[in-house]
Amino acid sequence: MTDTVTKTALITGAARGIGLATAKRFLAEGWQVGLLDIDSAELAKAATAIAQPERTLVLSCDVAFPEQLEAAFAAISRRFGRLDALVNNAGVAVFKPLLETTHDEWQRVLAVNLSGPFLATQLAAPLMADTGGGAVVNIASISGLRASTLRVAYGTSKAALIHLTKQQAMELAALGIRANAVAPGPVETAMARAVHSQEIRADYRDAIPLGRYGLEEELAEAIFFLCSDKASYITGQVIAVDGGFDAAGIGLATLRGERRNM
Numbered sequence: 001m002t003d004t005v006t007k008t009a010l011i012t013g014a015a016r017g018i019g020l021a022t023a024k025r026f027l028a029e030g031w032q033v034g035l036l037d038i039d040s041a042e043l044a045k046a047a048t049a050i051a052q053p054e055r056t057l058v059l060s061c062d063v064a065f066p067e068q069l070e071a072a073f074a075a076i077s078r079r080f081g082r083l084d085a086l087v088n089n090a091g092v093a094v095f096k097p098l099l100e101t102t103h104d105e106w107q108r109v110l111a112v113n114l115s116g117p118f119l120a121t122q123l124a125a126p127l128m129a130d131t132g133g134g135a136v137v138n139i140a141s142i143s144g145l146r147a148s149t150l151r152v153a154y155g156t157s158k159a160a161l162i163h164l165t166k167q168q169a170m171e172l173a174a175l176g177i178r179a180n181a182v183a184p185g186p187v188e189t190a191m192a193r194a195v196h197s198q199e200i201r202a203d204y205r206d207a208i209p210l211g212r213y214g215l216e217e218e219l220a221e222a223i224f225f226l227c228s229d230k231a232s233y234i235t236g237q238v239i240a241v242d243g244g245f246d247a248a249g250i251g252l253a254t255l256r257g258e259r260r261n262m
Contacts, residue, residue, distance in 0.1 A: 006055075008080040009227065010034040010073075012063055012120065013090030015042040017189040018139065018223075021216035022087055025224045027052060034076045037090070038062045063090045063116030064108070073123040083127035085227035088117035088161075089139040095195065098152040106153045113157035114164065121168055125177055133176020135227040138165045139219075140183040142242050158183075162238050169236030178235035180226045185242025187214045206253035209244030 009026045013019040015037035026033050027050065035050075036059040037043040047058045057079050059072040076083060092112045094105045117138050128134030143151045144158030161181065168179035186192060186204045192213065196204070205211050222241045225231055240246045 005082075006030065006032055007084040008032040008034070008076070008082050009085035009087065010036060010059075010076055010083060010120075010124065011087040011089055012036045012061075012116065013139075015039045015046050017191065018184065018187065018216050018219045019087070019089040020046050021220040022089065022223050023056075024050065025217070025220040026085070026227075027055060029224070029228075031084075032056070032080050034059055034072070034080075036061050036063075036072055062112075063088075063120060064111035066119050069116075069119050069123055073120075073127065077127060082131045083124055084131070084134045086120060086124040086128075086134070086136045087139065087223055087227070088120055088136065090116055091139065091157075093151075093154040093191075095150040095154070096152075097150060101152055109153035110157050110160075113154070114160050117161060118164060121172075121179070125172055125175060128177050129175040133178075135231070136165075136168055136172070136177065136179040137223050137226045138162075138168075138179070138181045139223070140165070140181045140238065142183050142185045142240060142245055145183055145238070145240060145246050165238065166236050173235060178226075178231070180231070180234060180236065181238045182219065182222050182226065183238055183240040183242065183246070184219050185214060185240065185245040187216060187219060189216060204245075207245060207248060208242070209248055209252065212243065214241060214243060 009031050011019050011023050014023045014035040023033050023035055032055045034057045040060040043058055047056055061068045061072045092109055094109055121136050138161050140161045141158040143155040144162050165179050165181040219241055
């Protein structure tokens, strides 16, 4: 009789939103999970609500700083002894016109959204290789596939993250490590509810074939799938979990209006 291996995932930006939903999805499948976030207070609340201290590790960390990430990965290694999945979800956004975005704002967005996943994956790969491989999932954005206003830093960082994903897939395959990206469209998160006016929400619904925002749990399902053995032959891909937003061209809202009036 062989012992069952308990797999371990590390999720950045795990205190809320998509990151927290993803952590819960892994835990539901019996994984051990490292919960990493810059917001220590919110992270502590999330861990308390999850109430599975034997299978979770809380890590307060700013992914833009290599020394903090190094300490976090060392803690994961000490506690769980292995790493099978890394979900690079931590991100920041600055919603300002190109000509008004400051250099400091640009640098911070790139440091968190692009350098963070780069650094985290460098630290994760040796741990994964020690046990035969693993999976990296980078949380990009529809803004990395389609340009829009007020997203010069955010959109550019996510587009670069998509290419980084492909680089990771090519270079880490020999270690048994797969790398893929998920590009969420509009999702019902606290951030979206705070910054999307009713007019913006209506515009999105008109532009999305499925006619609604996504749910955090729907993103978590896609992320977990890409980390699971069921996705064992998938690497270097970008999956837009966006209700068809990226696939849609112009005229959708007008056609819907005509159908409603028929």
